[in-house]
Amino acid sequence: xxxxxxxxxxxxxxxxxxxxxxxxxxxxxxxxxxxxxxxxxxxxxxxxxxxxxxxxxxxxxxxxxxxxxxxxxxxxxxxxxxxxxxxxxxxxxxxxxxxxxxxxxxxxxxxxxxxxxxxxxxxxxxxxxxxxxxxxxxxxxxxxxxxxxxxxxxxxxxxxxxxxxxxxxxxxxxxxxxxxxxxxxxxxxxxxxxxxxxxxxxxxxxx
Amino acid sequence: xxxxxxxxxxxxxxxxxxxxxxxxxxxxxxxxxxxxxxxxxxxxxxxxxxxxxxxxxxxxxxxxxxxxxxxxxxxxxxxxxxxxxxxxxxxxxxxxxxxxxxxxxxxxxxxxxxx
Numbered sequence: 001x002x003x004x005x006x007x008x009x010x011x012x013x014x015x016x017x018x019x020x021x022x023x024x025x026x027x028x029x030x031x032x033x034x035x036x037x038x039x040x041x042x043x044x045x046x047x048x049x050x051x052x053x054x055x056x057x058x059x060x061x062x063x064x065x066x067x068x069x070x071x072x073x074x075x076x077x078x079x080x081x082x083x084x085x086x087x088x089x090x091x092x093x094x095x096x097x098x099x100x101x102x103x104x105x106x107x108x109x110x111x112x113x114x115x116x117x118x119x120x121x122x123x124x125x126x127x128x129x130x131x132x133x134x135x136x137x138x139x140x141x142x143x144x145x146x147x148x149x150x151x152x153x154x155x156x157x158x159x160x161x162x163x164x165x166x167x168x169x170x171x172x173x174x175x176x177x178x179x180x181x182x183x184x185x186x187x188x189x190x191x192x193x194x195x196x197x198x199x200x201x202x203x204x205x206x207x
Numbered sequence: 208x209x210x211x212x213x214x215x216x217x218x219x220x221x222x223x224x225x226x227x228x229x230x231x232x233x234x235x236x237x238x239x240x241x242x243x244x245x246x247x248x249x250x251x252x253x254x255x256x257x258x259x260x261x262x263x264x265x266x267x268x269x270x271x272x273x274x275x276x277x278x279x280x281x282x283x284x285x286x287x288x289x290x291x292x293x294x295x296x297x298x299x300x301x302x303x304x305x306x307x308x309x310x311x312x313x314x315x316x317x318x319x320x321x322x
Contacts, residue, residue, distance in 0.1 A: 017255075028262060035238050035258035038284060042239040045281075057246070059253025067256030 010040055013055055020065035022202055026128045036064065095124055096199035103135055103195070104188040107144035114141045126199040135195050142188040150181040219250055224260055225299040226250055231270055232288045232296055237277075241286070261286065269295055 014033055021029035036058065043054045058064065099120035106113025121127060121135045139145040223245070230236060230244055238257065245251035264270045269292035277283045288296070 028266070031262045031265070032258045035261060035284075036255055039238050039242065039254065039258070041281070042237070042283065046239070057253075058255035061255075063253040064255035064258065067253070067259035 007051065009051060009055065010037075013040075013058075013061065017061040017064055020061045021068075024068075025125050026202065030128060032064070092124065092126065093200065095120060096126060096196060099124060100192045100196035100199065104142035104192045107141040114144075117142075121195070124199070126202040127195060131195060131198065135191055138191050139184075139188045142192070143185050146185040146188055147181075150184050215249075216252075219252075222303075223250060224264060225296060225303075227257070227260060227264065228269060228288060228292050228296045228299075231286045232293065235273075235285045235287045237283045237285050264292070268292075 014037055017036060018029060018033050021032055024032075039058065040051075040054055043049060044051065047054065049057070099117050102109075102113050102117030102120060106115070106117040109116075118136050121132050127135070139149065141148075226245065226248075227241060230241055236244075238261065241261075242251060242254040242257050245257065246254060251257060261270065265272060265286075268289055271287045271289050272284050273287060274282045275285050
C-alpha cells in the first residue's frame with residue numbers, strides 16, 4: 001500500500017500536512033496523516049484520477065488542518081480555570097528536557113535514573129511510538145550502557161570453550177578502538193538530542 | 208446579502224458528522240468510500256477534511272476501526288458504528304425531523320401568514 005505513497009509529491013504533501021498538525025498530540029496527528037495516506041493510496045489504485053487530481057480533491061494541507069476547527073468542540077474561555085490536562089501539558093517542556101537528560105546520563109544516578117528516563121519517555125505525550133522504542137533500545141542505560149558495550153566482550157554462540165581458546169575470540173565486540181568507543185557513546189547522546197528537539201518542537205500553542 | 212457559500216458551509220458544519228455516522232451505519236466503510244459518498248452529495252468541499260473528523264469520532268467512541276483485506280489485496284481500515292454512535296445518530300435523526308419540518312414549513316408558508 002505504501003509504495004504508492006513513496007512518490008515525492010505525496011511525501012511532500014504528507015510532510016506538509018504533518019507540519020500543519022504539529023500542535024496536536026502525536027497520536028492524533030498520526031491518525032489523521034495515516035488516513036490521508038491511505039486515502040491517496042486507495043485512490044491511486046482504484047480511481048481513474050491522476051495524482052494531481054487526487055491531491056487537489058483532498059485540498060491543501062491547510063484545508064485538511066482547517067477540518068480540525070470545523071469539527072472540534074469550541075475552545076474553553078480563557079477566563080475559565082485551566083483543566084488539569086492543560087496544566088500538565090504546559091509543564092511538560094520540563095518533562096521533555098528531564099527525559100532527554102535522564103536517558104543518556106540517568107544511569108549515573110544510582111543506576112536507576114535511566115529507568116526514570118524510560119518511564120518519562122513512555123508517559124510523555126510528545127513522542128511517537130517508534131521514537132519511544134528508539135529511545136528505549138538505543139542504547140539501554142545510555143552512555144553507561146555504551147561504555148560497557150565497548151569494553152565488555154559479548155560472547156558468540158553458546159558452546160565456545162573459554163578454557164581452551166582466547167576469551168576474546170568469537171566476541172561480537174572484541175574491543176573497539178578509541179574512536180569506535182567515542183562513536184558508540186555518541187549514539188545515546190544523538191538519540192537523546194533528537195528526542196529533545198522533536199519533543200520541544202511539538203510544544204502545544206499557548207492559548 | 209449572505210453569500211451562498213457561507214450558508215451552505217455553516218449548514219454542512221452542523222450536519223457533516225451525523226451524515227458520516229449515517230453512512231457508516233448503513234454498512235462498514237473505509238475512508239475513500241466515505242469521502243467519495245460525501246463529495247458526490249456536495250457535503251464535502253475538501254476530501255481531506257474528513258480525516259480529522261473521523262479521528263475525532265473514533266476518539267469520542269462513536270466509531271470503531273478494524274483492518275480487513277480488500278479486493279485489491281492490501282488491508283484497509285474500515286469504520287464501524289459503535290453503540291454510542293447509533294445512539295447519537297438516532298438522537299440527531301429525531302431532532303432533524305422536527306427541525307427540518309419546521310424550517311420547511313416556515314419557508315413555504317404564505318407571507319403574512321402565521322405558521
